Amino acid sequence: MxxxxxxxxxxxxxxxxxxxEVNPEYELGAVLKYFRNKRPILFNKVKGSRIRVAGGLYGDRDxxxxLLNVTRDNRLFRFMEAIANPKPYKIVSSGPVKENVVTRNIDLPNMFPxxxxxxxDSKxxxxxxxxxxxDPDTGNFFTSIRRFQVNGGNKLSILIASPKLTNLLLEYEKQKKSLEVAIVLGYDACFLLASQVSSATYGIDKYEIDSALRGEPLELxxxxxxxxxVPAYAEIVLEGRVIPGEREVEGPFGELMGYYSNPAPQPIIEITAVLHRNDPIFQVSFPCREEHVxxxxxxxxxxxxSLRNQVDVVDVNVTEGGGYRFNAFVAINKKNEGDGKAAILAALGSNKDLKQVVVVDSDVDIYDVQDIEWAITTRSQASEDFIIIPKSLGSSxxxxxxxxxxxxxxxxxxTKPLxxxxxxxxxxxxxxxxxIDIRKYFPNIEI
Ligand SMILES: Cc1cc2nc3c(=O)[nH]c(=O)nc-3n(C[C@H](O)[C@H](O)[C@H](O)COP(=O)(O)O)c2cc1C
Incomplete structure (x- = not known):
């Protein structure tokens, strides 16, 4: 972990x-942002706390x-394999996360920086x-990162942007039941990636996807x-319940795309236990595009x-600038004149959040924005090649x-004509x- x-x-x-020493108010985030949230940083001294903070861990694609032991070329297939072949996890009797168990006088702002x-940001x-x-029906475990506003004491507000989870919560509220939750901090890239698999699309136990991805059972x-x-080797776990029928105003909060959300009433979680390792490390991710990789x-x-059902797709890049959801570059081996347009249809139909897609030939580097610009400006004509679909469903x-x-x-x-x-x-x-080996010409050059 x-x-x-x-x-x-x-x-x-x-x-x-x-x-x-850094102040957890603004200063810590400013240091992370200086490196565009792509440089992992361990903050050993955080004002007002003895607990260390780690951030910027998973914001750099390469x-x-x-960390996932994959390459650009094999990643799609490795991820697909894990999703298609989930593996069992392992329940162990104890683990470092249980070195400390706190069930009384839980005051989160005092316990953690x-x-x-x-x-x-409201709080x-x-x-x-x-x-x-x-999942109450299947017993499957669902993991997902959500943001939690710290309201004070042992209370958090939770923002859920997932229809599946929202429906589950509303169903529990109807029955006046409280949904049990745990919040895990201090995990690795594998645990994070497994959590991002859409539960609406796949409905698989995400602990099992994690076990398949890591190549050994996740220990819980x-x-x-x-x-x-919960993972035996996590740093911190907050256990709690969503209180049925209660709401508290959440936000504003500077979100993924760098704009503030509107304050709105959201469900409340009451924390019933805090588990943590000795000398735990508090994990943060800056609320920004980069860490959504x-x-x-x-x-x-x-x-x-979605694309490979229709065209000979080479690679796809859902880009950072579009928050890893709004914009994509797609490289294809064009075999028929209509392939470029077919790729547009397949891409825009694959996810409601995707708003913009550029389809290029395989000689264009889809990880180089300059090369994309070059392809758009020299291989497309707006009247024929820009396809606009007005007023479709988008992202909030x-x-x-x-x-x-x-x-x-x-x-x-x-794409160029065939x-x-x-x-x-x-x-x-x-x-x-x-x-060319440029060091032969400039032996001292730093590359
Ligand atoms: C760094 C990071 C932060 C995220 N923050 C949120 C969030 O605050 N709220 C939210 O609904 N989704 C957030 N997400 C996306 C969800 O975690 C993701 O959609 C989810 O795991 C997919 O699972 P689901 O289909 O079960 O919802 C975040 C993702 C990442 C990588």
Whole structure:
């Protein structure tokens, strides 16, 4: 889990350790943001607390590949394999997360250095908390990151943007039952990636997906006050219940795309126990685009699957600038004249959040925005190749559309025509360029 990840990051020479004291209000977030939330940082001294904080852990795509032991080329297939072949987890009698069990006088703001990130955020927020619930019908475990507003004492507000979970909560409220939850902090990239698999699409136990991804059973312990299982090697676990029928105003909060949410009443969680390791590390993720990369990696699996039913898709990139949900670049091997447009249809139909897609040939690097610009400006004509679908369903996190969540979608076919007799689209190349070793010419150059 997290400790092992920190070791791995140290060995990769990627972990920054901050020995200067930081204020959890704004300062900690400012340091993370300086590195665009892509540099893992361990803050050893946080004002007002003896507890260390780790952040920026899973915001860099290439580093996340390394932590998951995948490569850009094999990632889609490795993820698909784990989703298609979930493996059993293992229940163990105890684990480090149970080194300390607190069930009385729980005062979260006093126990942990919970940051306030942005100017107009209503309160401190737990932003990396992994919510664990058990499906009452199937017994499957669902994990998902949700944001938790710290209201004081042992009370949190929870924002849930998932129809499945919202419906479950409403059903429990109708029966005046309280839903048992656990919130896990201090996990690794594998646990995070498994959580991002959509429960609405797949309905699989996410602990089992995690076990398949990590190649060994995820070790879990029983909670103390709720009937749930949590990772034995997590840093901190908050156990609790959603109180039926109660609401408290949540927000404003600077969200994924950097805009503030409107305050609105949201359900309350009452924490009944806190489990933590000795000298626990409090995990944060800055509420921003970068740290949603794992969410994007799962969206890429869905996008790729949707495309491969129709075209010869090479690779897909759900990009950071679009919050890992609104924008995608797709590379295809064009075999028929209509492939570019078919790819647009398949892509925009794959997920309601996707708002913009650019389809290119496989000689274009979909991880290089300059190359995409080059393809759009030299291989497309707006009147023929920009396909606009007005007023389709969109994401609530996009402030540019109207209040009903209705948004325009656009697909850009930037593929060249199949027939190119005059060689207008032949890319100029320098023979030998790919193999050049620049250090031969400039021995001291830093690359
Ligand atoms: C860093 C990070 C933060 C996230 N924060 C939230 C959040 O505050 N609220 C939310 O509903 N989803 C959030 N998500 C997305 C959900 O965790 C994701 O949609 C979910 O795990 C998918 O599972 P589901 O289909 O069961 O909802 C976040 C994802 C990441 C990677």
């Amino acid at each position: 997290l400790r092992y990840t920190l070791e791995k990051l140290k060995n990769l020479d990627r972990l920054l350790i901050c020995e200067k 580093l996340v590949y390394k 919970i940051p306030k990130f942005q100017e107009r 401190p927020f737990i932003t990396a908390g992994m919510l664990v619930i058990k 312990v029983k909670c103390e006050t709720v009937d749930l299982l 794992t969410n994007g990696l799962i969206r890429e699996v869905e996008l790729y699957n 996190l996009d402030p540019s559309h109207d209040l009903r969540g209705v948004t325009d979608k656009v697909g850009i076919d930037a 027939r190119d007799e005059k060689k207008r689209f032949e890319r100029a190349i320098i023979p030998g360029y790919e193999k």
